[in-house]
Amino acid sequence: MAVKSDSLPPARRPLRVFAFDPSRGRLLGNEMKLNVRYRSLVPGPTDRFGPHDRIAVVDYDASRDKYYRPVNLDDPFVLISDGVAPSESDPRFHQQMVYAVASDTIEQFESALGRRIHWRRAERPLDAEKGWRPDDILGLVLYPHAMRQANAFYSPDAHGVLFGYFSAGDAEVGYNVPGQTVFTCLSHDIIVHEMTHAILDGMRSHFMEQTNPDVAAFHEAFADLVALFRHFTHRVVLLDAIQRTGGRLYASALKGDSLADQAQQAWLAAGDTQRNPLIEIAGQFGEATGMRTGLRSAIGKPKTMQELRNTAECHERGSILVAAVFDAFFTVYIQRTARLFRIYRAAGGGDREDLPAPLAEAVSDEATRTAQEFFRSCVRAIDYLPPVDVTFGDFLRAVLSAEKEFDPVDAEGVRRAWMEAFRRRGILPQDALSFSEEALCWLPRADDPPLQVNGLAFGGPLGFNYEQQRATAQALRTFIDANMETLHLDPKVAYRIPSFHQVYRVAKNGSLRWELVVEVVQTLEASATGRYPRRGGTTLMISTHGTGSDGEKDAVFLRYAVAKPLSGEEGERRAERQDAFLTELGIRPGCEIGALRVNFALVHQADSGDGHEHA
């Protein structure tokens, strides 16, 4: 079904989607156009090709054992109107929206990472034969109407994301009609959230193993962060919110129009306060399940470390991390826009007036730029995380380290904002000696001379070819075998290399650097520990550049080794903590390592019975 044309393929494919969800109607840019990367498609839509980041929309409904007719986005009538028009009753629009938002999310990640992503790969031993495994996800399958259920989740077993649909409650349903069908696949937030789970699982396959209370919460928080930061790129909505909050984007409600100031007393609809959609997640889903607000909000009162310890529910725990990141975000946003407001006031503008359009646009630009930077910081930080047993403290370390690599000077105080926001919530790396930047970044290797890694291949921007992959793997094994102790690996335990990938990045000063990020993981099965299985491992950052160096030809060296050791004093401490946690969870000792994996199907399920949410 390839398109025959005299023209070159276009770069983008415009597709219509909701900026939030159908409950927001057509107002205020809720119906928007996403210009997704152009891919050759077959009906579904399903990507015909794609390096490793292919997606397929398959509309199978397991609750009814029926398929729904797939959309053909190359149909001329569909093309001419930039895709199927938004409609809740046309499944083809649902398929289109899932495809468009998923593609867009992938692209955002790839541009922040500076490389292609791939989906989850099954665990293989170091000397595994070449070839695919049944559990490898080659193309992610998206099921827009997988089940009649107030739930959506990423399932590695189903090789994709299952979106549910359900009937809204009978009372307190906000913008919904009681009993109306609510589709999770029409929520921009939910699609981005679930896609992020899938992408993160592809990057760090052990982050779904609950070895401490932060792991599952991290997955949730990260997915929410990505969804929230996307809001600040929906320009029309953003402009409206800026005008109606006077630029105070953190406000939870939008100011009504001037003529509506007394409408509430007159019981008019115009007097209803509108919630600020930018800082809440999945508004329609939350309302339909009787929560009166969105599923979660980006901002909450700062919780202390003590409260953090007592919060085991992973979404609640995750929301603390989300709030911390947004605290930092708003600090930077306010700093950056302060100048604009000063100019405005200097020219006679008052605080109480509606913002004039040019100012709103300038503020909106800052908001978008800042959100994109924060999103990039979050995503880039993943490369700096240990391969297993991640904690919120590790995330702070990773963000600060990645930022420092990117911009050593930090003239705007972005890192200070991060640190302050995390400090207020008591999120502290466990072994940090102080709350200074030096103490909170990972310590770069200070080997003299640097530990060189020889024989690495340089791949092109699309990644390694097969020979380069082989050569890199061989070079890494030689290097790791010779440096087990230095890398905090247990010499008595076999190791695996779940992933290595090269990264091309341009630092803030414009210099191009090449890095190789390597995950090394060691596993002790329950039979070896006598109790629970355990993982340890080290993330290696191998680089051409040190801080302040211009790089040296043919000198590629180990810059960071971020370790969660299996043995030694720290290994024992981790084991103790993990065993206590797993016992508390009620996981059976002697289980296989797979038993530790989070099942998002149940994490995300809304409990329709009592109005509590788990999504």
Add this chain to the structure above:
Amino acid sequence: MATSTRKPKPQDAAAGAAWVPVAGETGIRVRMYRVGFGDFFLISLLDDNGAPQHIVIDCGVFKGTSQTGDIHSIEAAVAHMAKATGGRVALIVMTHRHADHIAGFARCADLFAAMRVDAVWMPVWESEYDAQALAFQAQLTQVALDLRQHFSALGAAASPEENTARKYMENATGELAAAAAAAGSNAKALDLLKNGLGVKPDYYQRGDKAKLPQALADAGLRCQVLGPPPITAADLMKLMDLTKGVGQYLGKDAAGGNGTRAPFAPKWDVEPADVLKDDEKPVYPDLAFREWVWPRKSWQDVTLDEARPVRQTMEDKLKRWNPATALLAAKKLNAFLNNQSLVLLFTFKGKKLLFVGDAQAGNWEHWLFDTDQPDKKASGRLAKSAEQILSSIDFYKVGHHGSSNATPKRAVAAMAATGRKFAAMCSTEADVYGTEDPDDPAKGTEVPRGPLLDALGAAAALVRSDQIAIKVDGKKIDAQAPKALPAAAPGRRFDKGELWIDCYL
């Protein structure tokens, strides 16, 4: 020992201390050990010589959702029982294979193995002679283990309901090896009961004629088996294939009860069989199913012939991965095991004692309404036989630790109808399962259930095991629901021991 104990007759010394019945009593003593959340009963009957003959009904405990159900007194209780009976028990009854009814057999296997036991009774579902039952129990255990794993993997993310479901499954499988010092899997307990006591168990279902050990028959005991329903009973039969049941229930329950409400107009529907039917222009392109083709094709095209067989692989995965299904299966499985409970009516010198294990609706209905068909409505007349039994009982072992799903309202009403007060014992531990609803008592899920105990308390002289404090190894375990024992009445009195409450009839 009890304060009313008189000096025992010399010939009873070896068989443990006996007692002398007071006026109105016929020489029955039901001893309920306080073991936490679980059942452990010892019935002793005085024969014509005044020597006690003993029956043990269940011996188990389980920690439950709160993890506090096991108060670690069962070992001491079994040791005491072994001593009190002189190591000689005429009959051991296992009502069903939940940990809270059998864990003690595993934990104290050595003590039991050293005893002399004349007979062991189990529900027909345990019979190794019935291939259908055998296959079913094996499948049930496997499903329980799978579900248990499934719920465990949720960890901290589990909802309260899922946590409870996980505990159900642990109750169904027992503590697995090396879980704790006090481990005792259900498999171990079953092995002891079937092979470790030197006697082959008898397997019973409703209507079977019970073969009482000689000593009990001689003493004048009669027994009628009221449950479980036979394996062939329709309401149970349809649950036979549990794994298949999971799939079957998906269609109905996941769709919110009424099944077929479609989210879109019918014109968008495509039957699975038609998706790849037409060679010229299939509804879905073959590429949509590339993910399931083996060996994997990462770049190459996929053919229709490759896509067709794997379509169902994908559909099955989606059907199975429905979390509601897992919860539902867990609940069904739990109720199903409870329904296997052996329900026994003992008659001794005119006094009737009803032991119902953990029987839930299906089991009760079968004999209450004399039906093979499940009838959710509490309408219809009770069967005459059932009415007769309930209106004349002298003792009732409260079903399922006082939970709301195991003593039908109709049964309570029938028991209360005559106005004569009977004795009732409920072995339970408060705050282990469920929660009370502070605003609306009609909505609570607590075990034991307040309104049920109130209703029973009005009709009967009711005691519960956690109303007394006990002492184990010098450590005091406080009462959960402290209350004085009911006053004695002609032919019925209660007495408190160091680990138990006695009921003399």
